[in-house]
Amino acid sequence: MKIDARGQNCPIPVIMANKEIEKDTLTFTVLVDNAIAVENLNRLAQSKGYKVETKEIGADFSVSFIGDENSVHGSSTGDSEIVGTAAAAVHTGNWVLFMGKDVIGAGDPVLGGNLIKMYFYTLSQGDCLPEAILFMNDGVKLPSVNDQVVAHLKVLAERGCDILVCGTCLDFYKLTEQLQIGTISNMYDITEKINGAAKVVTL
Amino acid sequence: MIYYVITFANTHSAISTQSHLETCAKITIMPTLREISAGCGISIRFAPEELDHVLAGLKTWNLAAEMYQLYEITEKDGKIFPSQLSDKALT
Numbered sequence: 001m002k003i004d005a006r007g008q009n010c011p012i013p014v015i016m017a018n019k020e021i022e023k024d025t026l027t028f029t030v031l032v033d034n035a036i037a038v039e040n041l042n043r044l045a046q047s048k049g050y051k052v053e054t055k056e057i058g059a060d061f062s063v064s065f066i067g068d069e070n071s072v073h074g075s076s077t078g079d080s081e082i083v084g085t086a087a088a089a090v091h092t093g094n095w096v097l098f099m100g101k102d103v104i105g106a107g108d109p110v111l112g113g114n115l116i117k118m119y120f121y122t123l124s125q126g127d128c129l130p131e132a133i134l135f136m137n138d139g140v141k142l143p144s145v146n147d148q149v150v151a152h153l154k155v156l157a158e159r160g161c162d163i164l165v166c167g168t169c170l171d172f173y174k175l176t177e178q179l180q181i182g183t184i185s186n187m188y189d190i191t192e193k194i195n196g197a198a199k200v201v202t203l
Numbered sequence: 204m205i206y207y208v209i210t211f212a213n214t215h216s217a218i219s220t221q222s223h224l225e226t227c228a229k230i231t232i233m234p235t236l237r238e239i240s241a242g243c244g245i246s247i248r249f250a251p252e253e254l255d256h257v258l259a260g261l262k263t264w265n266l267a268a269e270m271y272q273l274y275e276i277t278e279k280d281g282k283i284f285p286s287q288l289s290d291k292a293l294t
Contacts, residue, residue: 009212014240015287040240047237110218114245115276117232147230 001028006060013037014044017065018148021048029064031057037173038063048072095131097123102146104203109173111140116142116192119203124159130164130201133191135182140165143182146177162164164190204280207254208277208285209233209247210235217245220271223264238283253280 002173003020005013013032019080021044031039038054041063045052050067103112104119120142131136133156135143142149142166159165163182170176192198211217224230224247231248239246249257261271277284 015272111214113219114221114232118234118245121231121233153229188265 001025003028006031008032008037014040017041017044017063019066021050021072024072025065026067026069027060027065031060031062033060035061037061041065043121061129094197095130095201096132096134096197097136098136098173098194098200098202099142100137100202102138102141115149115201117146117152120156124152125153129156129159129161131197132164133182134164134166134190134193135169135186135196136166136190137169140169140173140179142177144170144178144180150180157181161194164193166190204252205220205290206276206278207249207251207257208233208236208239208241208276210272213246213287214244216266217247218268220239220261220266221247223243226254227260230257236276236283236285237281239285273275 001020003016005016010199013030014037017030021187026170032038032041038061039067041050042054045063045065048067049071050065051071053064053066055064056060068092101112102110103114104115105112143163144150153161153163164185165179165182167176167184167186178185209218209220221230221232228249230253233246233248235244235246247257273288274285275288277286
């Protein structure tokens with residue numbers, strides 16, 4: 001069984017391969033024309049319990065999925081073990097998140113703005129939540145004027161995260177009236193949270 | 204729970220489409236589900252009641268059909284089941 005996924009951009013080759021896996025096809029080959037697709041197919045194979053053989057054919061790659069009844073069906077057991085580990089890590093609580101910016105990283109602000117929305121989306125759905133999320137400087141724009149992030153912060157607050165927002169910073173940016181979620185806080189409380197945490201994460 | 208997701212062939216298409224759709228529908232930016240792709244970035248999520256607005260928005264947005272893909276996502280018992288919708292659903 002050969003699937004020609006050349007000329008297809010990510011994530012199409014992975015979807016095409018996944019369709020075969022869903023049909024319980026044990027052995028098949030996917031033809032792709034870029035290294036990223038090869039990497040993604042490798043990860044897919046690993047997560048589904050298939051072995052992979054990759055060959056370069058000129059400018060293209062041939063990625064063969066090789067599964068056997070036991071390994072492929074056995075992978076679901078592996079999945080549940082991973083879920084078990086994640087469940088055990090529910091709300092460790094001994095870390096805090098410090099947001100001094102309203103983007104992730106340095107670089108293009110539009111990309112950084114998208115990344116921060118995706119980060120809070122993912123964090124709010126996960127099982128390992130920070131004890132507190134601290135917002136300072138540009139970071140205070142997130143709980144005040146970034147509607148998507150506000151929605152995720154509301155979920156995080158409901159799940160027990162303390163959300164502290166620097167009052168000095170809100171005042172500086174004239175955002176005090178627009179704060180939608182969190183407690184207006186001060187340097188003493190924020191410093192205490194940082195000092196008391198085993199780990200402080202900044203983005 | 205059922206919701207819809209649009210994935211993109213590249214980050215620039217995702218960002219520009221997002222800006223456009225924000226003007227006509229209620230959407231959420233999310234990372235592309237691992238069940239769909241291990242590596243490719245930004246997706247747009249929306250509720251079933253926003254589908255008409257999003258489809259209308261996509262129609263007025265000149266993005267080539269091969270640059271994006273629409274999925275219906277079903278979440279059941281903590282598991283995610285993506286189902287790719289055909290191009291016909293978009294017209």
